[in-house]
Amino acid sequence: MSVGVVRRIEIRKDVEGGFCEQGVALEFADPAVVTYAEGATWFLYAFRLGPAEAFTGTVFYSYEVLQAAVSGSSVAVPHGPNLFGVGVLLAWLALPLLVGSWWFQRVDLE
Numbered sequence: 001m002s003v004g005v006v007r008r009i010e011i012r013k014d015v016e017g018g019f020c021e022q023g024v025a026l027e028f029a030d031p032a033v034v035t036y037a038e039g040a041t042w043f044l045y046a047f048r049l050g051p052a053e054a055f056t057g058t059v060f061y062s063y064e065v066l067q068a069a070v071s072g073s074s075v076a077v078p079h080g081p082n083l084f085g086v087g088v089l090l091a092w093l094a095l096p097l098l099v100g101s102w103w104f105q106r107v108d109l110e
Contacts, residue, residue: 057085
């Protein structure tokens with residue numbers, strides 16, 4: 001399974017004596033996909049259960065979806081674990097609000 005997607009960013013530098021376009025290529029990729037691409041698929045789902053990993057997966061996945069929408073190509077990253085990560089992230093964000101709302105409705109305001 002080849003799912004490791006690496007993005008490239010080019011940084012331009014100003015050099016004394018004029019503007020020079022020196023491309024410094026930085027590569028970054030979703031750590032879960034790159035590290036565990038050869039492992040079992042269930043591990044990518046399990047890895048997304050933590051809020052930090054779910055956020056990281058959501059950031060990289062949304063970037064891939066936006067790039068694919070602009071260029072008209074397909075998304076090269078696996079949909080399942082990343083959509084699961086988006087759902088987990090939404091659950092991590094909604095759970096404190098739901099518990100707080102439930103608690104606030106039942107507290108005896110004096």
